[in-house]
Amino acid sequence: DIFKDATTASKHVGEEIANLIQENNSVGQTTVLGFATGSTPTQVYDELIRMHNEEGLTFQNVITFNLDEYFPMEPESLQSYVRFMNEHLFNHIDIPEDQVHIPDGTIAEEDVAEYCKNYEQKIQDAGGLDIQLLGIGRTGHIGFNEPGSRPNSGTRLITLDGITRKDAASDFFGEEYVPRRAITMGVGTILDADRIIMMAWGEGKAPIIKETVEGPIRERVPATYLQKHNNAQVILDEASAENL
């Protein structure tokens, strides 16, 4: 779906999420949401906060799982996704702390594999993801599933692509300070969600959006795996859709 701009599109996505939460609340069911970081989803989070403040939308029955985190990464660091999510959403809504899950960038390397298995298990135990929100990197990554990621991959430690590290350089005040690795939900983890909403804004994303939507499904562009999902939506502004 193509919207006139990111703000209009984000309001629409925010409303869809709020509708699901309200429907589930009315029958006493929890809602399991997969969240993303980066500049793309911030206005969706703004909309959710607005609905919490103005329309009494409650997150008491919501469980969340974030896609990824740099490794290593301290939660208090400026660039941490824990800090990002707190500042952009969680500090402003009524979600219980123990219902929020973000991959932990502080665990010892030898414990990461076990940690990732547990992360997958927690998603299963929660009943699976109802909606997974996604942005897209210029490499075609979803979460941090870089080119070469397998369609059935699970949560794991991954080496970041050079382009991804370049794109993150300004956040870290220099490319040399960008971590070389990250923990990410796998492609398989993402594809297991009942519904996937990918968003992209701006002309910089137009080339990779064209490949994602119109290109062949292939490992080199992990976002193309979304073509295999039966309930995946791509939400664009006019600029990111200009090559379609």
Ligand code: GLP
């Ligand atoms: C990072 C995140 C991705 C995100 C991408 C795009 O790599 N791990 O989840 O989609 O950045 O970032 P932005 O939304 O700022 O364009």
